Amino acid sequence: MTDETAREFSTVGVIGLGTMGAGIAEVFARNGYTVIGVELNDGAVERGHQHLEHSTGRAVKREKMTAEQQAELLGRITLTTDMKALAVADLVVEAVVESLEVKKSIFRLLDGIVRDDAVLATNTSSLSVTEISTANSKPGRVIGVHFFNPAPVQNLVEIIRTVVTEPSVLEDVQGVLRGLGKNPVVCGDKAGFIANTLLFGYLNHAVSMYEGKYASREDIDAAMRFGCGYPMGPLALLDLIGLDTAYEILDTMYKQGRDRLHAPAPILKQYVTAGLLGRKSGRGFYTYE
Numbered sequence: 001m002t003d004e005t006a007r008e009f010s011t012v013g014v015i016g017l018g019t020m021g022a023g024i025a026e027v028f029a030r031n032g033y034t035v036i037g038v039e040l041n042d043g044a045v046e047r048g049h050q051h052l053e054h055s056t057g058r059a060v061k062r063e064k065m066t067a068e069q070q071a072e073l074l075g076r077i078t079l080t081t082d083m084k085a086l087a088v089a090d091l092v093v094e095a096v097v098e099s100l101e102v103k104k105s106i107f108r109l110l111d112g113i114v115r116d117d118a119v120l121a122t123n124t125s126s127l128s129v130t131e132i133s134t135a136n137s138k139p140g141r142v143i144g145v146h147f148f149n150p151a152p153v154q155n156l157v158e159i160i161r162t163v164v165t166e167p168s169v170l171e172d173v174q175g176v177l178r179g180l181g182k183n184p185v186v187c188g189d190k191a192g193f194i195a196n197t198l199l200f201g202y203l204n205h206a207v208s209m210y211e212g213k214y215a216s217r218e219d220i221d222a223a224m225r226f227g228c229g230y231p232m233g234p235l236a237l238l239d240l241i242g243l244d245t246a247y248e249i250l251d252t253m254y255k256q257g258r259d260r261l262h263a264p265a266p267i268l269k270q271y272v273t274a275g276l277l278g279r280k281s282g283r284g285f286y287t288y289e
């Protein structure tokens, strides 16, 4: 259901086409938006393209979408390395790595490119939206929109409003997200927002339990799936999230003064250093084909 007072958006830019960015681009294209996906170089554009093909191809295989619908959907997405292509976007969603400096440099760059009335959103999972917004000359037009992985499937999107986010920007974003069939919740700008604050202490605890050889990875995961009805166990979920992303989230939350539950379990850092990043690298707590 779309909010009747919300402004009409038709073109959405997505910066960064990793797991989250590609998923976000797919969500908008599925809902009829024209999408401009921007990546750093041709290799990253190609990976983004493969991600989109793979994800929509899965829907075709499951007969949730025809091959024609897939082609139409992909046809609504243009991938480029040229940030200037975002000049026509109503909404830009930044979904690059969890680095404050990288995100700030993007919001700085957007200044000279986007329309005055464009809404600028960051998909950060734990960094300060306020601090990211200060890199842009219109911080009131900056907001957090935090999608969950896999973005095409998970209905939750956290909207993070800063103390200077314009009320109309919040209303517009709520309207757009509801129109996508998402369930937006609104919160303030504190590391972890709502869901990760509650989730990551639990995930980190599961890693410590595994690291301490208290139980096998399969048994830890089975306990939460079959005992508590979670769709995935914590270690399989960490592999889905990406161990590098999970480490960064925990580290940021810990540094912002939360309790010891958020001090990243040492083995998590070791896995990341060794390049075991979860599903995206083929190996994390589990191994993937």
Ligand code: CAA
Pocket: 055, 058, 059, 062, 064, 125, 147, 148, 149, 150, 151, 152, 153, 154, 196, 231, 232, 237, 241, 245
């Ligand atoms: N991309 C697109 N679609 C996907 C997908 C992906 N990566 N993975 C699964 N799907 C789709 C499937 O195509 C299928 O769609 P249909 O029902 O339309 O056929 C549906 O999801 C169910 O998939 P499966 O039957 O293959 O598997 P499943 O029933 O076990 O579900 C799951 C898989 C959706 C990932 C489910 O296990 C789940 O919800 N897990 C928990 C995920 C979760 O907690 N995410 C939040 C992580 S925290 C986060 O993201 C925040 C952060 O900042 C890190």
